[in-house]
Amino acid sequence: RKGLRKMKQSSKKLLALMTAGMLCAGSLGALPAFAETEGETGENDTIETAEAIDVNTEVTGNLSSDNDVDCYKVTLQEDGTLSATFTRPSLNDYRSFWTLKLVNENNTLVQEWDIDGEGTAYRTDNEGIKAGTYYYIVSTASLHSKETYTLNVTYTPVSETTTYYEAEFNNDAESANPISVNTPYSGNIRNDNDVDYYSINLDNPGSLAIQFSTSSNEDNRDFWDIYLLDENENQIDSWKKSADNLKVTFKSIGLRSGKYYIKVTSDSLSLKDTYTIQANFTPSTDEKKFEEEHNDELSAANTFALNSSITGNIHDDKDIDYYALNLEQDGLIQFNFKHTDIEDSRDFWNYFLTDAEGNKICDWEISGTTTNQKTSKMGLQKGTYYLVVKSAFLYNDVDYIISNTFSSDGVFEAESNDTIETANKIPVATACVGNLYKNNDVDYYSFTVDKTSEVSISFNHVDLEDNRTFWNFSLLSGDENALLKQSVNGDKTNVKSDTVKLEKGTYFIKVASSYLSSDANYTLTVNAKEITYTKGDANADGSIDSTDVFEMMYSCAKKAVGRTDDLLEGENFLAADIDENGTLDSTDIFYEMLYIASKGAGVPVDWDSIVK
Known part of the structure; x- marks a missing residue:
């Protein structure tokens, strides 16, 4: 602000008096000197000599010449509002005759008004003002008038106002x-x-x-x-x-x-x-929480409690909102993003999940017409994660509401499990929820069979209404040899693999995208039926004797001539396959007969001593 620069020279009135004196001396008679209007001191032309006035009280004055200045001092004991009413006779002239200024004790301009000659009463707006000393200064504007004016300064302390x-x-x-x-x-x-x-x-x-x-x-x-x-x-x-x-x-x-x-x-x-x-x-309340700016980076992230919602806003196209989620145990998390319909089907928001170091795990985009978007459920290991919201291709400042649903119940994939070394351990006969959250995501699972078992894998998902292949899964041995492979189409919601015999041990399942991908949740179940049999008891009658030899020889003979009916299979076949090489042949029959003969002769014997 500009300070008040126009000040009357201290010699102005002295020069006027000297001139008047000389005129009087040269006259035949004395002329009457101009008298200040009652209420003015006559020497109030600077703020140093300003006339102290009371607020809410009228004071009158006039400008004797176009260089004359009248200064009035008001002192306020507390903050309040200040206005001034300037009353003058109407000159029926729209041009400005008076300038009224309000300055502070440092002579810094607070406000200034030009007052024309058309009206009779000019009232300034209320000014909020701090306690202290102020000055009202009256001076000539573009035109000069000697008409008497009345100034009334109205003051209302802040303690007495509701405005x-x-x-x-x-x-x-x-x-x-x-x-x-x-x-x-x-x-x-x-x-x-x-x-x-x-x-x-x-x-x-x-x-x-x-x-x-x-x-x-x-x-x-x-x-x-x-x-x-x-x-x-x-x-x-x-x-x-x-x-x-x-x-x-x-x-x-x-x-x-x-x-x-x-x-x-x-x-x-x-x-x-x-x-x-x-x-x-x-x-904010427990029922409704708001984003808390600034939260534009990882270190300033707002805490996002589990099973809660937050109302946020991307207030410009460079704004980014970070939310921190702390998982104290492994669990499944799902996000729900809502906003009002902005009637534009293009993408306006991009939100994504990162790990504790800020590495992106998965992301989603939402359009202006998709008002309620639920993500698939994602399994995560315990730890700290961040949900990040920012503008997508386009920007909009509509509020969004994002919520999360978390559960640690059940069996689920827990990222990251992208390698056989980081495979999630899952139990057999229990459904496990998984998700391929991006094109190159791979999910590994490990499971253990305690005894030789017949194993198959069930794979379920929602109907994608697309008959193309979206998933491939395979059963792997410990050295990653594929024991079986299976593809899954988008319209096949329940798929069961072939059955394979597995010995006692740990095995792995690998799930990956096909040339198409989907982030829909899938459910994976390892089906294992323990194979219970007594080695050598081919007819399963509870004893190992010549009848078992007969069953083995009969099955071998039929197979040799190309017959497939009544062959030993399942647990009976496994009991007859003495050397466990997957084939029933004369070697197994020899081992069977040797075992029976040794037992009959009273020679201590077991299968390990027979099969060397």
Whole structure:
């Protein structure tokens, strides 16, 4: 702001008196000297000699010449509102005759008004003012008038008003006016250089929405710039306000507890109309939580409690929202992203999940017309993860609500399990929920059979209504040899693999995408039927004798001539396959006969001593 620069030279009135004296001396008779109007001292032409006046009391004066200046001093004991009524006779002239200025004790201009000759009473707007000493200065404008004026300074202490005003000077954060939330305050941008700062203290985290009101003059240009700043004056968001929009409530911003500033200024245009600003605040509750800015990086992430929701906002196209999830145990997590319909089917939001180091695990995009999107369930190992929300191809500042559902019940894949070394251990005969969250994702599982068993794998998923192949799974030995392979089409919701005999031990299942991929959840079940038999008891009658030899020889003979009926199979075949090489032949019959003969002769014998 400019300080008051125009001051009357101290010699002005002295020169006028000397001139008048010389005129008198050369006259035949004495001329009457001009007398100051009652209420003026006659020597109140500088702020140093200003006449002290009482507020809410009239004082009269006039400008004896176009160089005359009248200064009045008012002292305020507390913050309040100040206005002035300037009454004069009507000159029926629209041009400016008087200039009224309000300055502070440092002679810094607070406000200035030009008063024309058309009306009789001119009242300034209420000025929010801080306690202290101020001066009203009356001087000639573009034209001079000697008419007597009356000045009445009206003051209302802040303790006696229910209307709150900006209190100048509040041009920086240090001198910001403290304001309460949900309370309107009036202010004014007096000139291009004026800046209004307001400070707010939030005791709790919550959502802040700034409401800005002005009188409308049908001008759609932007006259006001409004900024929300953190306690270090870093910008959180900004908005513009035109004069043709009477009242606007800017989008809400989720904030942490702490101190914030609202800054009001003008850009290239200025309008001296009074504005009203109100900081509407809604605190977070257990039922409804808000994003808390700044949360634009991993280290500043908001805590995202499990089985809860958060309302957030991408307030500009560079904004990023980070949320931290702490899983104290392995579990399944699912996200639900909601927003209002913005009637545009293109993608506006991108959200993704990262590990503790910020490495992306999976991501999703959501369009402007998809108002409710649920992700597939994802199995995660215990630890810290981050959900990140940012703009996609397009930007929109509509609020979003994101929630998570977490459960540690059941059996599920737990990322990362992309290698055989990191395979998830799963029990047999129990459904395990899994997910291929991206094209190159691979899921490994391990399971153990305690005894020789017949094993198959069941694979279930929702109907994708597409008959092409989306999944491939295989059963692997410990050295990663494939014991069986199976493909799964999108329209085949229940697939069961062939059965394979597995000896006691640990095995692996690998699930991968085909040339097509889907992030739909699948359910994997290892079916294992323990094979129970007594080696050598081919007819399963509870004893090992010549009848078993007969069954073995009979089966071999039929197979030799190409017959397939009544062959030994299943557990009977396994009992007859003495050397366990998968084939029933004369060697097995020899071992069987040797075992029976040794037993009959009373020679201690077991199968390990027979089969060497």
